[in-house]
Amino acid sequence: xxxxxxxxxxxxxxxxxxxxxxxxxxxxxxxxxxxxxxxxxxxxxxxxxxxxxxxxxxxxxxxxxxxxxxxxxxxxxxxxxxxxxxxxxxxxxxxxxxxxxxxxxxxxxxxxxxxxxxxxxxxxxxxxxxxxxxxxxxxxxxxxxxxxxxxxxxxxxxxxxxxxxxxxxxxxxxxxxxxxxxxxxxxxxxxxxxxxxxxxxxxxxxxxxxxxxxxxxxxxxxxxxxxxxxxxxxxxxxxxxxxxxxxxxxxxxxxxxxxxxxxxxxxxxxxxxxxxxxxxxxxxxxxxxxxxxxxxxxxxxxxxxxxxxxxxxxxxxxxxxxxxxxxxxxxxxxxxxxxxxxxxxxxxxxxxxxxxxxxxxxxxxxxxxxxxxxxxxxxxxxxxxxxxxxxxxxxxxxxxxxxxxxxxxxxxxxxxxxxxxxxxxxxxxxxxxxxxxxxxxxxxxxxxxxxxxxxxxxxxxxxxxxxxxxxxxxxxxxxxxxxxxxxxxxxxxxxxxxxxxxxxxxxxxxxxxxxxxxxxxxxxxxxxxxxxxxxxxxxxxxxxxxxxxxxxxxxxxxxxxxxxxxxxxxxxxxxxxxxxxxxxxxxxxxxxxxxxxxxxxxxxxxxxxxxxxxxxxxxxxxxxxxxxxxxxxxxxxxxxxxxxxxxxxxxxxxxxxxxxxxxxxxxxxxxxxxxxxxxxxxxxxxxxxxxxxxxxxxxxxxxxxxxxxxxxxxxxxxx
Numbered sequence: 001x002x003x004x005x006x007x008x009x010x011x012x013x014x015x016x017x018x019x020x021x022x023x024x025x026x027x028x029x030x031x032x033x034x035x036x037x038x039x040x041x042x043x044x045x046x047x048x049x050x051x052x053x054x055x056x057x058x059x060x061x062x063x064x065x066x067x068x069x070x071x072x073x074x075x076x077x078x079x080x081x082x083x084x085x086x087x088x089x090x091x092x093x094x095x096x097x098x099x100x101x102x103x104x105x106x107x108x109x110x111x112x113x114x115x116x117x118x119x120x121x122x123x124x125x126x127x128x129x130x131x132x133x134x135x136x137x138x139x140x141x142x143x144x145x146x147x148x149x150x151x152x153x154x155x156x157x158x159x160x161x162x163x164x165x166x167x168x169x170x171x172x173x174x175x176x177x178x179x180x181x182x183x184x185x186x187x188x189x190x191x192x193x194x195x196x197x198x199x200x201x202x203x204x205x206x207x208x209x210x211x212x213x214x215x216x217x218x219x220x221x222x223x224x225x226x227x228x229x230x231x232x233x234x235x236x237x238x239x240x241x242x243x244x245x246x247x248x249x250x251x252x253x254x255x256x257x258x259x260x261x262x263x264x265x266x267x268x269x270x271x272x273x274x275x276x277x278x279x280x281x282x283x284x285x286x287x288x289x290x291x292x293x294x295x296x297x298x299x300x301x302x303x304x305x306x307x308x309x310x311x312x313x314x315x316x317x318x319x320x321x322x323x324x325x326x327x328x329x330x331x332x333x334x335x336x337x338x339x340x341x342x343x344x345x346x347x348x349x350x351x352x353x354x355x356x357x358x359x360x361x362x363x364x365x366x367x368x369x370x371x372x373x374x375x376x377x378x379x380x381x382x383x384x385x386x387x388x389x390x391x392x393x394x395x396x397x398x399x400x401x402x403x404x405x406x407x408x409x410x411x412x413x414x415x416x417x418x419x420x421x422x423x424x425x426x427x428x429x430x431x432x433x434x435x436x437x438x439x440x441x442x443x444x445x446x447x448x449x450x451x452x453x454x455x456x457x458x459x460x461x462x463x464x465x466x467x468x469x470x471x472x473x474x475x476x477x478x479x480x481x482x483x484x485x486x487x488x489x490x491x492x493x494x495x496x497x498x499x500x501x502x503x504x505x506x507x508x509x510x511x512x513x514x515x516x517x518x519x520x521x522x523x524x525x526x527x528x529x530x531x532x533x534x535x536x537x538x539x540x541x542x543x544x545x546x547x548x549x550x551x552x553x554x555x556x557x558x559x560x561x562x563x564x565x566x567x568x569x570x571x572x573x574x575x576x577x578x579x580x581x582x583x584x585x586x587x588x589x590x591x592x593x594x595x596x597x598x599x600x601x602x603x604x605x606x607x608x609x610x611x612x613x614x615x616x617x618x619x620x621x622x623x624x625x626x627x628x629x630x631x632x633x634x635x636x637x638x639x640x641x642x643x644x645x646x647x648x649x650x651x652x653x654x655x656x657x658x659x660x661x662x663x664x665x666x667x668x669x670x671x672x673x674x675x676x677x678x679x680x681x682x683x684x685x686x687x688x689x690x691x692x693x694x695x696x697x698x699x700x701x702x703x704x705x706x707x708x709x710x711x712x713x714x715x716x717x718x719x
Contacts, residue, residue: 024058029067036074044079049310050303052078069099069107073114077255080114082317083324085122089115105139113138113152116159126159133642150179154191161195166202189219196237201238206246213239233262240339240661249347260336287381312350312572402703425469427556429584432466432509433458436495439474443481450489454481459498463507465584472555475578476511479548480513480575486575488517505583514574528551528565555571598710603627603645607637607663608652608679613702615677617650624710634658638666646674648716651686651696653680661694675716 014430036051056071072095079088089341092115099107113136120129133156153176160169173195180188193216200209213235220232236259243252379398442453447454477495478651484493498514520528531550556563556577604621608614614630621628629644631637634655649667653660664676678691680703691699700712 023062026062026064029055029058029064030064030070033067033070033074033594036071038075040074040081043081043196046307046311046314048074049078050307052122053306054174060355065098066102066104066107069095069102069104069111071095072098073107073111076114080122081119082314084317085118088122089118092118105142106145109136109139109143109145109148112139113148113155116155118376119161120155120159124162126700127164130156131158137540138633146179146186147183147262150176150183150185150188154180154188154195157256158191158193160677161198164202166199169195169366170199186222188221190216190232192234193219194232194238197235197242199237201242201245204245206242209242210239210246213242233259236262244346246347247350249343249350253343256336256339263332325571325661358629425472427467427582428470428471429465429467431464432462432581433472435474436477436497439481440476440495443478443485446482447485450485452485452488453492454485454492455492455494455510457494457496457498459509461499461501462497462509462582466507466581467584468579469559470579472558476552476555476577477511477513479552483548484515484517484573486511487516491516491572500578502583505585506580507583508578508580509580510576512576513573514572516572519569519571519573521569525565525567529563556638599647599714600625600626600628600646602713602717604648604650605629605631605637605644605646606650606679607631607634607638607655607660608650609633609655610652613652620706620709626713634660637663641667641670641672649674649676650679650700651676653682653691660696661690664694677712677716 032051033055037043039048039051052074056068056075059071072091073604074116076088076091076095078502079091081493092111096108096111096115099111102108112132116129116132116136118129119125119132133152137149137156140152153172157169157173157176160166160172173192174187176195177192180192193212197209197216198713200206200212216235217232217239220235236255240252240255240259243249291690357658363689382395382398416642427430431678436456436458440456444454481493481495492515493510494514496510496514498510500508500510502508529549529552552575553563556579559579561577561579563572563575563577565575604626606617606621608630609632613634616633618628629646630641631640632696635657637649638658651660651664653664658666661676666675667676675698676696678687678696678699679702680687680699684699684701689701698712698716700709
């Protein structure tokens with residue numbers, strides 16, 4: 001008799017002796033079932049099943065519901081180990097029926113947990129798994145077993161997460177967390193951190209997800225448990241998916257490699273284990289034959305035959321498992337190849353994104369060059385010809401270029417968010433003819449560089465004054481004209497404005513920008529409006545990367561229109577679009593030279609830490625005959641307000657020591673009700689709500705139009 005089978009011999013002898021008596025005692029059956037459980041924990045399934053069946057037969061004889069339930073539970077556990085899940089559920093339910101008739105809550109909770117495990121981890125029926133886990137919780141709360149309570153809550157959370165029901169799963173995870181941390185159970189901690197990693201990944205809190213996955217891996221390594229190390233391989237797979245979503249493709253690829261290596265290692269171990277188990281089954285068969293040969297009793301013969309059949313069934317099951325494992329490996333390899341292809345594609349997309357990023361600086365240079373050229377050129381003309389009669393037109397063009405440059409900077413700096421950022425149009429009254437003429441003045445120096453002529457054809461029937469977003473419209477025309485100049489030499493750029501129709505107080509105007517330049521091929525005409533697209537050309541150097549036309553299309557779309565292009569190579573290009581404007585009535589028309597009524601003896605306090613800003617604002621006020629005092633900080637302003645009163649306070653927001661917001665709050669706390677107007681270069685979205693929350697009355701955004709500035713001031717003075 002070999003050492004491995006001495007225990008079976010003892011069981012058989014024990015059964016033979018006990019069979020001479022009329023009945024087994026409760027303790028005797030319980031002892032056999034306890035040995036069955038130990039064998040199962042040691043993965044000695046054949047021994048476990050033999051003992052469990054012996055215990056079941058004797059428990060049925062004495063009608064002990066608790067012991068019958070335990071025996072059925074042990075048989076089901078072994079069947080589950082052999083991957084016969086349907087039969088395992090059948091025996092679990094038989095055990096549950098008996099357990100519910102007993103007074104032992106521990107066996108009830110245990111069977112419900114085992115059923116939940118089969119449905120969740122074997123059959124992927126997570127809803128039924130959750131249902132059984134929750135039934136187990138009712139009895140766990142009675143027994144007050146904190147360890148079982150912790151693991152059951154983790155199982156419920158895991159099942160909910162597997163069906164992506166993170167909302168219902170999170171409370172159970174949070175209930176398990178304090179027990180897992182307190183007990184420092186490696187299996188519980190590994191499960192806890194990996195589930196939190198999945199939760200934060202789902203809700204795109206990638207920083208927390210990464211921290212939890214790292215903690216889970218740390219626990220698995222510190223524990224030294226082969227079981228936990230095996231369980232942790234799925235964490236590397238989930239970690240890889242997280243890094244993929246974070247666009248950290250190098251780390252994603254690294255984690256995927258770790259997962260592949262560990263998965264291959266475990267697969268080889270499982271295959272070796274299966275082969276060893278098959279050899280073990282052959283030894284069992286030999287042992288059964290020996291028992292059959294040396295024991296003539298009918299009872300032993302039945303047991304030997306049963307063992308032989310059971311061994312054969314187990315052998316067949318293991319062969320099936322081996323085949324299924326091979327098929328599963330093939331399936332996993334296909335999935336991994338697919339993931340690798342996706343990572344390769346993602347890497348290519350990343351490289352493309354990096355190329356686009358590297359083009360951004362040159363793009364900014366291209367887009368800013370046109371208005372900067374106008375500013376520099378006009379300034380040089382004014383300096384070199386101070387008494388030139390054309391200075392007024394030069395100043396108009398210089399002013400226009402500066403305003404256009406501000407609008408362009410704001411757009412280019414947020415070019416990558418243009419698709420998701422809403423552009424709001426501002427309605428102001430302006431003279432269309434004068435506006436386009438001002439642009440032509442700014443661009444003519446750039447046109448003369450390549451011996452080009454800009455021609456303006458204006459329909460006299462167009463209303464003199466219209467209402468719309470003047471700056472956005474100017475940006476469109478400037479981009480189109482500068483684009484035409486860039487690709488034209490010794491030619492013409494013709495700007496056309498033609499009235500299409502009028503209706504009530506609105507008019508539709510057709511605009512065309514036509515050049516005699518090198519033209520655009522048919523295949524590139526749909527691409528020219530793409531962000532950063534630049535046509536590769538020969539025979540010349542053309543700076544920039546094409547962001548201008550991208551901005552043009554976006555702005556025209558905001559106007560509710562679309563842009564068309566007609567072009568032939570070496571024959572020139574024509575861009576055309578139709579815009580709808582409101583016709584300004586007499587009350588809305590503000591002429592450039594109109595004088596505003598100035599409030600006499602109005603007294604201002606200007607608070608700004610910037611010397612240039614302070615000087616500029618005070619000079620504008622004094623030029624309009626206002627009384628002006630200045631303070632270079634909020635602290636100095638508060639001291640001045642203790643002794644003096646003012647009609648209006650102009651407040652810069654970004655100041656050291658006390659910000660504009662803090663200064664305004666302190667002014668209101670002093671009981672001063674003077675009108676406070678915020679004076680800032682920040683965007684409206686950044687400061688609007690905070691300005692009024694701090695007690696200020698209005699906002700003027702830098703840089704400002706002088707007429708609008710005075711109008712805003714006078715509006716509050718008249719109040």
